[in-house]
Amino acid sequence: MPPTLVLIRHAQAHHNVDRKYHSMPDPELTETGIQECLELREHLKATLPADRKIELIVVSPMRRTIQTCLTALDWLIEAGVPVIPDARWQETQAKPCDTGSPVSVLTTEFPTIDFSSLDPVYPDKTSPAGAAYRWSKPAILARGQSALADLYQRSEDVIAVVSHSGFMRTAVAGRWFQNADYRIFDFEDRTGKDESEPYRLVEWEVTKKNGAMGRSREEPVELGEGLPEEN
Template sequence: MAPNTKVILIRHGQATHNLEDDFEQPDPQLTDLGKKQCVEGLRDAFAAGEWEDFKDLDLVVVSPLFRTLETAFLAFGKEFREEKVPFVVLPEFQETSPNPCDTGSSVESLKATFPSLDFSHCERHDWLTKSHGFYTRTNLGVRATCARKWLFERPEKVIAVVTHSGFLRWLTPQDFPFVEQRDKYRNCEYRGYTFASTTSDDGEGSPFKLVEENWSIELRKAKRAGETETPLLIADPSETAAEEVSPPSQGGDGSFDDPEQPTIVF
C-alpha cells in the first residue's frame, strides 16, 4: 500500500433504469441528465478544486457495467486519453443484485463499445453469473473485503473508484448510519477515504477498513443543507434474504442488499 493512500468512491450518473425503477432493463446507459451530472458534478467540480487530490490522480477503478464505464470516461476520459491515468475494469466492483439492470454485458460487446479498455479481468471471472458462485448476494461481504484488499495493496497514492450505490454500502458498512441518519449515495456523489491504521476484523468494514475524511463529510453536509429529509424504508426480511429464497427481481437495483441496515429510497 502507498503511504496515506487516498480513495475517492463515486456513484455513477443517473441511468435510464433510475427514472422509473425499471430493474428489468439490461445494463442501462446514462440519461442526458446523467451525462450532465458526470461533467458538471464530477469533471468540472474536480477541475475547479472541489476535490483537492484530483490533480494527483493515479488510477481509476471502474465497474464493468455500462453506466459506470460511461461515468468514468466523462469524468476522467481526458486523463485516460492523454495516458496520464490508467483505467482498471474490475467485476468485483459491480452492483449487487442479479436483476437485468445490474447484470453486465458480454465482454465482446464491451470491447466493441469501449475498444481502448482492457477487459482481461472480466475474461478471467464468471462475473455475469449471480445465481451461484462468487457474485451472489450471499457473498457480498466477502466480495467487498476482496475489493478493499485489492485497493489496500495498490501502490498508487490517489485512486478513484466508480461503482454503484448498493455495493458502496458494503465497501463502507460503518458509514450507515452516518451523521443524523442513513444516507445513500446520490447519482455522481463522491466521498473521500483513507485506510484505517488497523486491519483487524471489527465488524465495521475491516479488514482493510476505509475511513471517510473530514473534508468529505463536511462537503456533503453543506451540499445537502437545503434538502428535505429523506424518508426511511424498513426492508422486509424476505427482501434481504439470499436469492435461494427470494424471487430474482426482488430487491430492486441493489437497494435492499444492505449490511444489517434499513434502506433509504429516493
C-alpha cells in the same frame, strides 16, 4: 502508505428515472446523467488537493459506470492514468438493470478499455460459477473486503473507483451515494491488527456530511444492512 480512495457513484441511468426500467439489461446513462458527468468532472478537478494525484481508475464493468468514467474522468485518462475494470465493484442484485453485458459486447462498445483482466465469470451472478457475486449478505460483504484488500496493497497515491450505490453503501463504505456524487476515504490504520480484521475506511471531513457534491443522504449505514442472509 495505502492509497486514498475517491469512491464515485455513476451518474443517472435510465433505471434511476423509473422503476419500469429495472427490466432493462445493463442500462445506459440518460441525457441528465451525461450532464451530471460534466458537473462531476469539474468538481473533481477543483476539489482534490494539488499535491494529491489520482494515479489509477477502477471501474465496475457495467455500461453506466464505464460511461461515467469515460466522461467525468477523461482528463485523467488523457493524461495516461490507467483504467482497470473490476467485477467486484459491480452492483449487488441480479435484476436485469443490475446485471452487466457480456465482455464481447463491452469490447465492441468501449474499445478503449482493456477487459483482459476481468473475471471471466462476469456477468454471471446466479450459477455456481458466479457464487462470489450472488445476492446474499455473506457474498457481498466478502466481495467488498476482497476489493478493499486489493486496493490496500497498491502503491498509487489516490485511486478513483466508479461503482454503484448499493454495493458501496452495504459492502464498502456504509455511506449513501446519490447519482454522480462522491466521497473520499483513507484506510483505517491497521497497525497491530490481525490479518483477519476487516478493512475499514475513514471518510474525509470535506465529504462526510452529504457527499462532495452535497447530494447524498447524511446518515451512516451499517455494512450488510438490508442484505439477505442467503438467496
